[in-house]
Amino acid sequence: MSNAAAVPTASPFLAACRGEEPSRTPVWFMRQAGRSLPEYKEARAGTSMLEACSTPELVAEITMQPVRRYGVDAAIFFSDIVVPLAAIGVDVKIVPGVGPVVAEPFRTEADVKRLRNLDPCDVPYITEAIGLLVEELGDTPLIGFAGAPFTLASYLVEGGPSRDHAKTKALMKSQPEVWHGIASRLAAICGEFLRIQVEAGAKAVQLFDSWAGALSEADYRRFALPHSTAALAGVANSVPRIHFGVGTGHLLEAMTETGAEVSGVDFRIPLDQAAKRLPDKVLQGNLDPAVVLADDAPLLAETDAVLEAARSAKGHIFNLGHGVLPDTDPGKLKLVVDHVHEATTR
Numbered sequence: 001m002s003n004a005a006a007v008p009t010a011s012p013f014l015a016a017c018r019g020e021e022p023s024r025t026p027v028w029f030m031r032q033a034g035r036s037l038p039e040y041k042e043a044r045a046g047t048s049m050l051e052a053c054s055t056p057e058l059v060a061e062i063t064m065q066p067v068r069r070y071g072v073d074a075a076i077f078f079s080d081i082v083v084p085l086a087a088i089g090v091d092v093k094i095v096p097g098v099g100p101v102v103a104e105p106f107r108t109e110a111d112v113k114r115l116r117n118l119d120p121c122d123v124p125y126i127t128e129a130i131g132l133l134v135e136e137l138g139d140t141p142l143i144g145f146a147g148a149p150f151t152l153a154s155y156l157v158e159g160g161p162s163r164d165h166a167k168t169k170a171l172m173k174s175q176p177e178v179w180h181g182i183a184s185r186l187a188a189i190c191g192e193f194l195r196i197q198v199e200a201g202a203k204a205v206q207l208f209d210s211w212a213g214a215l216s217e218a219d220y221r222r223f224a225l226p227h228s229t230a231a232l233a234g235v236a237n238s239v240p241r242i243h244f245g246v247g248t249g250h251l252l253e254a255m256t257e258t259g260a261e262v263s264g265v266d267f268r269i270p271l272d273q274a275a276k277r278l279p280d281k282v283l284q285g286n287l288d289p290a291v292v293l294a295d296d297a298p299l300l301a302e303t304d305a306v307l308e309a310a311r312s313a314k315g316h317i318f319n320l321g322h323g324v325l326p327d328t329d330p331g332k333l334k335l336v337v338d339h340v341h342e343a344t345t346r
């Protein structure tokens with residue numbers, strides 16, 4: 001027996017994930033890689049999103065850009081939730097300004113069979129890119145990620161982004177066996193995609209169920225939760241798992257039943273309320289991404305309000321309440337990182 005457990009975790013991000021006391025409140029931002037950075041736009045010029053995601057040197061460069069510029073406490077792997085689907089042969093494109101678009105939507109029993117399992121050989125560029133990153137990142141942990149089965153299925157069933165997810169919900173109710181067939185195959189794909197990233201060196205994972213907030217709690221429990229649980233089980237007991245959705249205030253408790261160690265909270269639920277409801281969970285969030293476009297004084301006041309509200313939580317990882325908006329001034333994100341670090345260094 002060693003006394004390793006008594007040695008504090010050096011990375012503030014990993015310490016917070018584990019419910020230990022970090023040396024300062026860790027910060028990273030969803031969608032920190034890409035979006036608003038000029039160096040990202042330059043690196044990406046002339047390359048489609050999916051092409052970029054399968055070019056290891058480019059993936060490593062784009063993943064590093066926000067780490068260098070902001071001094072965040074974790075890197076998020078530059079990829080996309082539809083990468084594993086493209087890797088198994090689904091005809092999906094990421095249309096700029098729109099999002100993922102699927103040529104032939106998935107709506108029938110026959111379509112279930114179009115979703116085969118993911119094999120590490122399908123994504124050698126992921127393993128290679130993470131290998132490059134682990135070396136370059138040093139002590140800064142890399143977060144791997146996947147889209148949750150419901151969010152991915154919504155793109156597959158609708159054929160693209162959707163506001164009401166109507167075809168997806170209609171499929172769940174009319175043909176539940178087709179729905180569960182699609183979602184359970186997606187769970188296996190997501191679980192494997194996460195496992196591949198962890199095996200290559202990712203130190204934590206985040207499951208994005210961005211659109212789960214569109215479901216009632218009863219439907220979430222019946223149609224989404226079992227599949228998200230299965231996806232996260234692929235990396236249980238290996239790395240901390242963060243789970244996040246948008247507009248999921250009514251699902252906070254249900255979403256913890258997936259087993260994730262950290263609950264991502266969007267900007268609509270104050271963290272002190274979330275902490276009351278989830279006393280045993282480390283919370284991640286939740287500055288409104290739009291506030292980053294405001295003047296410095298209100299931006300810093302709201303940053304402080306998030307830190308204050310988080311004091312009653314079991315642990316806190318500072319983040320936005322959803323992704324960085326495209327018009328964000330990178331200088332403002334740097335201001336937030338420096339402020340959180342200064343205000344919380346112990």
Ligand code: CP3
Binds near residue numbers: 030049080095
């Ligand atoms: O910075 C990061 O977080 C790194 C990587 C990342 C991307 N997408 C890169 C990306 C992550 C974690 C995602 C997750 C993702 N992708 C989600 C879940 C998170 C969320 O925001 O809710 C979803 C729903 C998608 C699907 C998707 N891909 C959308 C909605 C879009 C935006 C389309 C647009 O142009 O507005 C994409 C494309 C995408 N994924 C971009 C980036 C940097 C923009 C593409 C570009 O720069 O050309």
